[in-house]
Amino acid sequence: MTPDLNGLAEHASAVRRDVVRMIGVARSGHLASSLSIVDLLVWLYWEVLSLRTDEPSWEDRDRFVLGKGHGCPALYAVLANRSFFPREELWSYRRLGAMLQGFPEVRRTPGVDAPGGSLGQGLGLANGLALALRDRASVPSVFCLVGDGELQEGAFWESAMTSAHFSLDSLLLLVDRDGRQMEGATEDIMSLEPVRDKFLAFGWAVEECDGHDFASMEEARARLGSRRGKPGCIVANTVLGKGVSFLENDPSGGRMVLGRDSMDKALRELEKGGD
Amino acid sequence: MLINLRTAYGEELLALAKENSRVVALDADLCGSTQSVVIEKNFPERYFEMGIGEQNMISVAAGLSLTGKIPFAHSFAVFASGRPFDQIRQSVCLPKLNVKIVGSSCGLSDFGDGATHQSFEDLATMRVLPGMTVFCPADAVETKWAVRQAAAIDGPVYIRLNRNDLPVLFDEKTPFETGKPLVVKEGSQVALVATGTMTAIAMEAAGLLETKGISARVIHLGTIKPLDTAALAKAVNGVRGIVTCEEHTIYGGLGSAVAEALCAAPLPMRMVGIQDRYGQSAVCYDELLVHYGLTKENIAAAAEKLL
Numbered sequence: 302m303t304p305d306l307n308g309l310a311e312h313a314s315a316v317r318r319d320v321v322r323m324i325g326v327a328r329s330g331h332l333a334s335s336l337s338i339v340d341l342l343v344w345l346y347w348e349v350l351s352l353r354t355d356e357p358s359w360e361d362r363d364r365f366v367l368g369k370g371h372g373c374p375a376l377y378a379v380l381a382n383r384s385f386f387p388r389e390e391l392w393s394y395r396r397l398g399a400m401l402q403g404f405p406e407v408r409r410t411p412g413v414d415a416p417g418g419s420l421g422q423g424l425g426l427a428n429g430l431a432l433a434l435r436d437r438a439s440v441p442s443v444f445c446l447v448g449d450g451e452l453q454e455g456a457f458w459e460s461a462m463t464s465a466h467f468s469l470d471s472l473l474l475l476v477d478r479d480g481r482q483m484e485g486a487t488e489d490i491m492s493l494e495p496v497r498d499k500f501l502a503f504g505w506a507v508e509e510c511d512g513h514d515f516a517s518m519e520e521a522r523a524r525l526g527s528r529r530g531k532p533g534c535i536v537a538n539t540v541l542g543k544g545v546s547f548l549e550n551d552p553s554g555g556r557m558v559l560g561r562d563s564m565d566k567a568l569r570e571l572e573k574g575g576d
Numbered sequence: 577m578l579i580n581l582r583t584a585y586g587e588e589l590l591a592l593a594k595e596n597s598r599v600v601a602l603d604a605d606l607c608g609s610t611q612s613v614v615i616e617k618n619f620p621e622r623y624f625e626m627g628i629g630e631q632n633m634i635s636v637a638a639g640l641s642l643t644g645k646i647p648f649a650h651s652f653a654v655f656a657s658g659r660p661f662d663q664i665r666q667s668v669c670l671p672k673l674n675v676k677i678v679g680s681s682c683g684l685s686d687f688g689d690g691a692t693h694q695s696f697e698d699l700a701t702m703r704v705l706p707g708m709t710v711f712c713p714a715d716a717v718e719t720k721w722a723v724r725q726a727a728a729i730d731g732p733v734y735i736r737l738n739r740n741d742l743p744v745l746f747d748e749k750t751p752f753e754t755g756k757p758l759v760v761k762e763g764s765q766v767a768l769v770a771t772g773t774m775t776a777i778a779m780e781a782a783g784l785l786e787t788k789g790i791s792a793r794v795i796h797l798g799t800i801k802p803l804d805t806a807a808l809a810k811a812v813n814g815v816r817g818i819v820t821c822e823e824h825t826i827y828g829g830l831g832s833a834v835a836e837a838l839c840a841a842p843l844p845m846r847m848v849g850i851q852d853r854y855g856q857s858a859v860c861y862d863e864l865l866v867h868y869g870l871t872k873e874n875i876a877a878a879a880e881k882l883l
Contacts, residue, residue: 364642407642407671415642416673419666425632426667429639429647432624456663459632466627 306348306515312382313343317544318571319378319391325564327395330403331371332559333542333551337479338372338446340513341537342379345444345475348515349522354384357411361441364430366415368423368447369477370404377401377410385412421454423447424474428460431469446475450482453491458503464532465504472532473525474505477512479541481550500534512537545570578741582680584716585737586611588723589648593619596646599727602637603650604630609739610650610680630655634663634675641674646727652686653679653736654695657702668732669705676726677702681739682712683773683823684855684864694855699771700828702734703801709733709754710800712830714775717746718798725754736772738823740861743776745796755804757811763793766879767812767843770821771797771830774848774870778821781875792879800830805837817844817882821875823865825850846878 316339324330346352350363367376374394381388386400393399400410404418415426427445434441451457464472478496480487487493500507506528510521518537525533542548545567559567593599593615600622601607601615607625616623624640626633630651637647650656656679657664668675679698686693702710709729711722719737726733745760752758760775761782770778775796782792795811797803812818818838820831831847850868858864865871
């Protein structure tokens with residue numbers, strides 16, 4: 302397991318268990334791609350973002366945009382564990398009329414800062430937020446987490462060009478580089494490499510980290526520094542389905558529907574503290 | 577008197593921006609044409625040139641609106657509505673964000689560039705999105721009203737603008753209201769329901785019909801959505817039939833909206849509009865209006881068929 306930075310590993314385990322439970326109860330949801338971003342979200346929400354959980358709309362808060370909206374069970378579980386809303390809400394995820402929809406909806410869910418779901422649009426939204434917030438006395442940071450497959454959307458690169466053109470150094474992009482997408486490996490479907498060089502060529506400051514190692518995330522952020530005038534990107538190397546052995550790099554691309562048995566099995570693994 | 581709609585739009589956008597510091601503008605490398613240049617010149621810190629990238633422009637506008645800004649995003653109608661349709665649906669209309677999309681050079685009005693730059697589908701595509709308000713002003717006065725009204729509405733708005741000098745039909749006393757039909761000429765036998773540039777032409781058609789002894793009522797619909805169905809039914813009360821007139825495909829635009837609104841108590845209808853075709857280049861705007869059957873004669877002929 303990753304070194305425990307201020308109890309983050311414990312939070313991550315709790316969040317993973319909630320993700321498995323909520324998708325298990327709903328019998329629907331993108332489990333593997335939610336699990337791959339749990340550690341990144343836990344790091345952001347417990348260590349990095351400046352937030353007020355009792356005042357979700359605090360104007361000077363840092364903003365978070367989830368580009369890969371299908372990973373929202375991880376975001377919902379994080380927000381519930383950070384007390385943005387009662388944890389009971391998690392068990393009605395994806396039910397008719399529920400607060401927690403299959404994709405994040407701004408205004409519907411406390412703590413959700415931006416809409417998400419149609420891939421490739423998150424960075425554009427984050428650009429707009431960063432442009433709007435940059436005139437404030439204390440400039441809030443804007444964080445955006447995208448899936449690697451999402452980089453295949455052309456509009457993403459319009460946005461990447463824009464972030465650099467406007468010197469949005471309050472913007473930090475995290476790329477969940479699990480190397481997988483719906484129908485297989487990203488490099489087989491539509492190759493993305495060299496990811497780092499692409500961002501460098503677009504005028505970004507780029508670092509890499511182990512997306513399941515909190516210290517590695519911290520180091521990458523420190524290496525990026527204040528990056529004067531450049532948007533920052535951290536390519537986080539992750540494992541699809543991280544934390545549940547039979548999901549990790551599952552060849553089905555994590556599309557497995559979680560039956561009662563596998564949910565129990567996954568929860569038992571997570572109770573033990575994972576790998 | 578003729579006034580250019582783009583000029584009127586720019587004047588009002590600037591006036592609005594002077595009064596309301598939340599108003600910001602974005603453009604996709606067409607600010608001189610769309611007139612969002614007035615913001616760039618006067619409030620450079622509130623103008624965002626997005627380059628030739630309409631999809632990112634709409635996403636950025638959505639992001640700006642999340643902090644309370646009122647972004648007006650501009651391009652030609654065909655690009656503003658077509659290229660970023662998914663961004664408009666997913667990141668603007670679904671979350672009900674306060675983004676205003678201004679589709680300039682609509683319909684045939686970019687006569688020189690031809691089919692690729694002419695937009696006959698934008699009323700249809702913008703109208704199907706839940707929560708979207710769609711304005712299609714007929715003259716400079718209504719264009720200015722639409723700018724103000726768009727800013728007053730808390731939610732997505734699409735404004736469709738012609739690029740040419742057009743006759744002034746209204747004045748500051750005209751009682752514009754979102755979703756309400758405006759009877760601009762009384763008449764008893766047939767109703768000419770028109771939007772945008774076609775309202776002025778429908779007025780001419782009513783004059784032509786009068787010389788033939790036919791009394792035509794002219795109703796302007798400056799809002800394509802939402803549409804006050806009861807008010808529309810009342811406005812067409814007593815006539816024997818309706819001719820809809822639009823510089824847009826007959827599929828999904830004004831004609832369809834009117835037919836849908838009145839389908840519970842239908843009247844015979846004819847639709848004057850683009851007949852499921854693309855545009856083309858021409859040396860002047862009027863030449864295209866004639867070629868595509870958008871003249872007073874076409875409207876009058878359609879009205880006569882109803883009687």
